Amino acid sequence: MTYREPLIEQFMTLQPQTIEAKDNLENARKLMTRFGIRHLPVVDNGIVIGILSEREVNLANGIESMDLKQILVIDVCSERPYIVHPETPLRDAVGVMAQKHFGSAIVMENAKLVGIFTTVDACRALHDLLQEATEGRNREQLRSLHLFFRDRQPRRASK
Secondary structure (H helix, E strand, C coil): CCCCCCEHHHCCEECCCCEECCCEHHHHHHHHHHHCCCEEEEEECCEEEEEEEHHHHHHHHCCCCCCHHHCEHHHHCECCCCEECCCCEHHHHHHHHHHHCCCEEEEEECCEEEEEEEHHHHHHHHHHHHHHHHCCCCHHHHHHHHHHHHCCCCCCCCC
């Protein structure tokens, strides 16, 4: 049996909720609350132009003089989201997300939004991969995960 590298498409959230760039933050907050999500791809005429996170909404909400109904999504979203293809290896995507402290990756195929991969999806992926490995289906996979995380641990200075 050969090891197959896990891909983003196996763990991404399909057909994510989106929000229009010209919509307001109050509607974004309501959408996030209703669906229990923390990231919304921002679209303009069906084209992904950014990502809005719960953090940006909360920051704007924390400013007393700000009314979320008066602030447009486009004014606070990140306009350079991390974009991956569904066949991007999981290892590559989570490596970039960890290194750059990204909370999500937008998954695009043929210039079309097909999914989103968040830190919650990454936790699910880790759980599933560890579960498979510990159930004996793929001991080599567990070893690979162990080596992957071991190699990323900060080295202690020797005395």
